[in-house]
Amino acid sequence: MPKLQIINVNFPIDEVSFDSGNPELNDFFFKDAIDYLRESYAQIYIIKENHNSIIIGYIAISCGVVKFSEEMAIKKKLRNIPGLLVGRLAVDNKFQRKGYGLDLIKKAVNVAKKISIDVGCRLLIVDAKTTLKSISFYRKYKFKFIEPISGKRIFEELKNGEKPKKTPVKMFFDLHQIMK
Numbered sequence: 001m002p003k004l005q006i007i008n009v010n011f012p013i014d015e016v017s018f019d020s021g022n023p024e025l026n027d028f029f030f031k032d033a034i035d036y037l038r039e040s041y042a043q044i045y046i047i048k049e050n051h052n053s054i055i056i057g058y059i060a061i062s063c064g065v066v067k068f069s070e071e072m073a074i075k076k077k078l079r080n081i082p083g084l085l086v087g088r089l090a091v092d093n094k095f096q097r098k099g100y101g102l103d104l105i106k107k108a109v110n111v112a113k114k115i116s117i118d119v120g121c122r123l124l125i126v127d128a129k130t131t132l133k134s135i136s137f138y139r140k141y142k143f144k145f146i147e148p149i150s151g152k153r154i155f156e157e158l159k160n161g162e163k164p165k166k167t168p169v170k171m172f173f174d175l176h177q178i179m180k
């Protein structure tokens with residue numbers, strides 16, 4: 001039975017296997033994750049089966065803020081909106097499209113809801129990779145583009161099989177969608 005758990009600096013990263021198909025996200029996990037924990041740059045949650053060393057997926061979360069344009073700001077007077085930053089998120093190739101990505105997002109939402117009791121935290125923020133997989137995933141789970149016009153253009157380009165110039169694309173999930 002896969003278990004979602006937080007990891008610490010003693011996690012035996014060299015003894016597990018993980019391949020999301022994205023070299024940058026694999027490298028982060030194997031080369032940088034423990035340093036990020038040590039430096040308090042992120043907390044990292046993994047999904048792992050108990051009886052083997054296969055990592056199904058991981059998410060790295062941190063504090064963040066995002067600047068909206070004046071017309072997109074939720075309230076006109078504040079354009080820098082605080083939130084929880086989904087710094088990295090990936091699921092192993094063999095386990096994709098089974099809902100594990102959603103499980104990791106739900107974890108981030110729960111952490112953000114908890115934080116927001118003590119500290120202002122309105123959004124989940126992500127710098128989404130400009131791939132069809134990544135943008136489709138965040139859109140499916142109600143993330144919106146921070147710059148809607150260019151975001152939608154990029155999504156159309158991806159659907160047409162083109163390679164967008166801009167990477168990554170900032171997206172957000174408004175916690176008030178589920179908290180009010």
Ligand SMILES: CC(C)(COP(=O)(O)OP(=O)(O)OC[C@H]1O[C@@H](n2cnc3c(N)ncnc32)[C@H](O)[C@@H]1OP(=O)(O)O)[C@@H](O)C(=O)NCCC(=O)NCCS
Nearest residue numbers: 090091096097098099100101102128129133134136137140
């Ligand atoms: C994006 C990613 C995290 C999604 O994880 P997942 O466990 O497959 O996600 P879920 O099963 O919860 O959601 C599946 C949804 O994601 C999107 N998706 C996943 N794979 C897709 C693909 N190959 N093509 C298009 N959309 C895809 C779809 O919206 C899909 O819903 P559907 O199956 O109803 O069409 C995973 O594909 C991944 O790790 N990709 C490589 C790394 C990456 O892009 N990370 C995000 C970068 S910020």
